[in-house]
Amino acid sequence: MSGPRRIMWAYLTTGIAVFGLMVLVGLAMRAEQAHWVSFDPGSFYALMTLHGSGMIVALALCGMGGLWFIMDREQPMNQGLAWAAYGLIVLGVVAVILSVFPGHFGAAWTFLFPLPFVGTTWPSWATGAFLIGVALVMAGWTIFCAQLLGCVLSRYGGLRGAMGWDLVFHHDAFLRSGRPEPPPAAFAALITAVDGLFAATGGMLVGVALIIHWLDPGVAIDPLWAKNLTYLFGHTFANLTIYMAIAFVYVALPRYAQREWHTSQVLAIAWWGTLLFVATAYFHHLYMDFVQPRGLQYIGEVASYLAAFPPAVVTIFGGALLVYRSRLRWTMSSMFLYAGLIGWLIGGVGALIDATVPVNVSLHNTLWVPAHFHTYLLEGVTLFIFGWIFADLEARTGAVSSALTRWIVGLGIFGGGAILLLGWYVAGAASVPRRYAEQPAPGPSIAAWASVGAILLIAGLIACLFEAVRLARTRSAEPAL
């Protein structure tokens, strides 16, 4: 395996391993809510904290590895830095796990100050371990973003070139000039880098403030300020896991459809919009903070709406157009990539409903929230990642999975997933709050059939894992990816 490929697979396998563990943690939480198993609320919230932080990092790791590999082919990058970022993130994950086992830290990964310092049931060192763990992850993330930024800046001629400014406004002259045109995946890289550094800015600031407060409780922190920065970091970081994984669709789907995905002017402009809206949509997390300046609430709703346009009009529409009446070969990879577009779009509809302030009044912090974000994380980002992994495996071995395997995996992951997701949507519409170890009716009965969906989903995931291992062990010719 070449150096860059080894880096990608280190990120991917670590991400998938964490993902698998966190799926089981998620099932444990849902089963507890269904009264199938019983543990104390402290353990429930510790698991919830682990599930949330672990999943975001798992998806980020997979996205980072893949995107780094894709951009490395555009312009080779320093492998030492990529390993350093990987090492820092793994250390951070270990610290977070230690804060939960044995530390029992359970403030949720986007805890709101003064939470982990007031009325807590875990030792102070667990709070510190969690904060330091997140700081390490953020350090690795910042290295990754800076590296991506450096890559696109030096490859395409500065910010102007990387943004495709001349491609949009001086199209013909640009084509004549022979300057390198950023491929669609480079836009994903640029936006990830810039908005990722923006997220890190907020995260570092609030992170340092919290660590200082942990060391010296006398240092005041404004709770509204901390809330804004926490969501700026949390929302943007989580959101970018999607935009990183889109690069996989841009690169792999055209190969299966035997068509090309070009950088059009519309695509460039769409990504400019994404750059702006990903950074401003987080205000919708503060809709129920009436002391938040009112203008920010309007920006929140408008930005959340506008954020949907680039994916809906360009990427998802473009993906559908790419597939329409093409010679697409349906394999595990192309199935996942295409299904991921559907999940992303449906989750987006759920998000838009929730982003409408008068509706948010009755959905904010209900199970509607996990409903919509699980839709585009589980049936969107995760599928893009699976699609990418299988694209590499299929290209390397030339082997293809049987239709039966695809049906079994599809039924488990899409069918079981749909049941699981419906549970949250139905319960959310029925005003069942999120983050409740013990839910009011009709929460527990819904949790029961949602858990059945989760088990089907896990069966599908296991089948998928076996298939991936089978393909990986098929010896083969040259890596073609």
Next chain:
Amino acid sequence: MTFRQFILGLSAIAGVTMSTLPVITGDKDIAIQPHHLDHAVLMLLGAIAGLAISVPRSEREAAPWLWAAILCPPAAMLLMSPSFYAVVDRSPWLHVFDHLVFFGLGLVTAYAGQRYVRGVGVATAVMLETMAIVAAFGYGVAPAAANLRVPGAPPQAALAGDTTRGKTLFAQNCAACHGASGQGGMGPTLTNEGSRKNLAETEAWIKKPAPPMPALYPNPLSAKDVADVAAFVQLLK
């Protein structure tokens, strides 16, 4: 002299001049918010200086520089810790040195980023400067008490202590070190304490102080006493 050198010289002179402010203005206690903003200006001048230094064009990443570029911003935020201010404020020359460090961190953040890959230094400089400015609005800064003023039934009645009682308790237990009106003495000044700590944090501090301040809770001060004293200390101007 090139334009770059001119900008570099100008920002360096401005930065060093501004760093000496504590000596010029004397050992005056200023609130945390303007203090943070003061540091933000120093970092900005440093960053401008860092960006003004020309860097060699390179095809490859100069990887070691990236570490400096991304470690300096959180380091600057650590140095902006309000509890650290209290230490630095004691000596004007230490304070000047502290200011020079902020200027230097701004410079290194920008220059190291540029050395890593040209253009990245602008991004890291913007990160640092954004952090420094935003810090002024919540890091070590409690919301104004005005937020808690409510038409109709005021909930702060449930939160705040009895300041009249607090004043008596302060005179008996605290004034020996902090001065009769909180102006300071053996202990640090408590004027404008409300801009550094909010009520809950003042209470938390009194209940669990760091040496050399003695712990007066739970004896001789009860929880109610601490709440009352804290409420009084919040009022000191």
Next chain:
Amino acid sequence: MNGASPVLIGFLVAAAAILLVMAAIARTTTEPPETQAAVTSTGYRLRKGWLWALAAAAVVSLAISLPSFPYGKPATLAGQHFPVVASQYSFELPPAVPAGKNVVFDVTSKDVNHGFGIYDPRGHLVAQVQAMPDYVNHLPLRFTVTGHYVVRCLEYCGIAHAAMQGAFEVR
């Protein structure tokens, strides 16, 4: 379940439509293939229509939702004020609130962030606001239905979050 929720039905209809369209597009790969150039020109025309349709939907939704934002300035909020103080893990609430009149809840917290979620007698979440330390959030409301209202904490606040409840009567 509290009867049919229009939000849920709207979402499910949209999701079903998306699934059907995307499945139909996937089916076309079994038909005789066309070149990319052949489908692109039609596709781009369609895309323009799709963009305008989405833009129209967004504008309509904004126009409907913006006037019904729940925020009000404390000075301009008419009506009787009721203080609400949240703390781990209970609410200090007024025992009763009048129906048919403008009321304002002045909501704050003694310790961490909490959520002040009001559930009507049928179990629907009718209004909510965050309860924050150091701040007071003003929630203007007008109750039309009398009865027993349950208050639940809607911001994760610690180990007994799920048990943090209160209640008041609307008369």
